[in-house]
Amino acid sequence: MVLHNIQGYGFDENRQLVNFQALAFDDETGEVLARGDNSLIAQYATAKKLDGKGQTVLPGLIDGHGHVLGLGEYLNQADLRGIVSEQQSAASVATFAQNNPQQQWIIGRGWNQVLWESNAFPSKNSLDEMVADKPVYLVRVDSHAAWVNSKALALAGITKDTIDPPGGEIIRDANGEPTGVLIDNAMYLVQRKIPAPTPTEKRAALKTAFNHLHAVGITSVHDAGVNTDVMKLYQTLQQEKQLGVRIYPMLSAKDPELQNWFAQGIIDDPTDWLDIRSVKIYGDGALGSRGAALLADYSDQPGQQGLLVTQPDALTEIMRLTLAAGFQANVHAIGDRANRLVLDRFEQLSTSETRQLSRHRIEHAQIVSPQDIPRFKALHVLPAMQAVHATSDMNMAGDRLGVARLRGAYAWRTFIDQGSIIVGGSDFPVELANPFHGLHASVTRQDQQNQPVGGWLPEQRLTLVEALRSFTVDAAYGAFQEDKMGTLAPGSWADFILVDQDIFSIPAEKIWQTTTVETWIHGQQRYKKPL
Known part of the structure; x- marks a missing residue:
């Protein structure tokens, strides 16, 4: 195949930017054959021609650090990204729970207390008001903290007397009671209770x-x-x-x-x-x-x-x-x-x-x-x-x-x-x-x-x-x-x-x-x- 009439960008062996107008490749071996100007059309006379219509072509982009299964799961969970208060976040979770009655656990991610006026970690209380009958597990935007309701804490057996695991912290109130926020390795105390996906x-x-x-x-x-x-x-x-x-x-x-x-x-x-x-x-x-x-x-x-x-x-x-x-x-x-x-x-x-x-x-x-x-x-x-x-x-x-x-x-x-x-x-x-x-x-x-x-x-x-x-x-x-x-x-x-x-x-x-x-x-x- 020859993709022509393009504004193409790539790199040479010294990682320097290269510009080209046509790209010849083998659709069976999957390899690039040549790149250059539109003279490649004549050079590969029997190839199938694809008109790029002047569009820009870039090398396929590589994400050097992602979580593929996590992305697929996230696209089907409660999305709290960008919500600007704890109350609105809890309300969004309640709406998700109502729209997904088949879910035994309500799972979501994306909350970020830094965006909230309070700038403070959330509490299980706001979730309890919205969803009390099912466990709720919400991962912070950076994946290093979880916000859960009382049902989830109870299922995990987390109480005032639970000791912080190494590399983790159970956030507590002035009376030592868990607030519903778990940091890093403490997240696993609840996470391990969530049924594994099939x-x-x-x-x-x-x-x-x-x-x-x-x-x-x-x-x-x-x-x-x-x-x-x-x-x-x-x-x-x-x-x-x-x-x-x-x-x-x-x-x-x-x-x-x-x-x-x-x-x-x-x-x-x-x-x-x-x-x-x-x-x-x-x-x-x-x-x-x-x-x-x-x-x-x-x-x-x-x-x-x-x-x-x-x-x-x-x-x-x-x-x-x-x-x-x-x-x-x-x-x-x-x-x-x-x-x-x-x-x-x-x-x-x-x-x-x-x-x-x-x-x-x-x-x-x-x-x-x-x-x-x-x-x-x-x-x-x-x-x-x-x-x-x-x-x-x-x-x-x-x-x-x-x-x-x-x-x-x-x-x-x-x-x-x-x-x-x-x-x-x-x-x-x-x-x-x-x-x-x-x-x-x-x-x-x-x-x-x-x-x-x-x-x-x-x-x-x-x-x-x-x-x-x-x-x-x-x-x-x-x-x-x-x-x-x-x-x-x-x-x-x-x-x-x-x-x-x-x-x-x-x-x-x-x-x-x-x-x-x-x-x-x-x-x-x-x-x-x-x-």
Whole structure:
């Protein structure tokens, strides 16, 4: 096939931007054959011709940190994103419960107390008033806290006398009674009581997620934290040729079967639909729920320094096992203490030769002590960062951290300038999956209302070329796939999207409004925007 009459963008072997007007690819092998001007039409005379009608073509966008099953489930749950009060959130949950009477548990996500006038954690009382007869479990926008009603607390056996689990906190009132908010590892006390979805339900949720990802231009996802059940389902879908997007799964460090995966060794899929060679390890919590592990107290809560979800000795051991198995270690670290702990272990547990080959990653790398940022480059550790977190967190990060610590917060420019490769992503469904929101945030450091004027910490902005790299060839590098993905160079997979505007010729504030018109993966059309 030859796709012509396009404004095409890709990258060369030096990661430099390349412009082209036609793209020739083989729809059977799924590979790009050539790119260039419209003379390719004559060069491939017998090929099927596709008129791109002047539209912009980009490499298929890669989300370097998402949760595919979570996205599929989220699209079928109570959605509390953007609601501006506790009372309205509880009312929304009640409406969802009324509209879904078959649900035994009312599950939702997306609440964010920072957006509320109270700026305070919610209470079980507001949920009890709305839904008393069924357990309610609502995950905070960052996935690091849950808001539950009294029915859920009772089912989990959580009382005044329940002890906080390691790496978790049961928020309590002045009398020591649980308020209904659970932080990090305390969430599991209720979570384990929720009936697990059936394989059929999981399969349906994955299909929902695949369809959504196609519609926003994502062709590959690094799925951050997958247990054996979902991994086996991915393998089945791959065998049935039903994987909707390319998946680079990170095995969950908490999975009981992890040692068996290590014994199998790396699974390198020659078609790159399902390459299994990495592990997601959990360091600390998140900033919004004050679970990110900090070196000093939270500026807005003296005495609180966050939570280590995995205790230091256990972190050392799981990282050691992962590195010894030859797998890539991708460690969640948001706070400056967590980032330092993880960097220390990469330094202790590996040699300079193995580090370069292993491409280990720190997932999020949100708040890093300025003295630790150069260590990423020295230790060959890749920061896997999500640009939309900065524009979501900017209304509370200063309160949590104070001015001084912001120098190492969401510091994309500092990382790029020292030569680090950033693996871009969104952390969906924590954020929306639309990658153009991430490209916009990278370039403007603003929200979609163009606030703040001039951008938040604007010295850390990226250029659009750098931002696009982070969602294409640099994300592919973070999965050992840069030779076949993210460039649209000859020999790479024909994963590309057609979009409704040329992101390189419009004002930066309009990038987030870009719409995907068509999505192609492996030379096959997977999505076409309805007319």
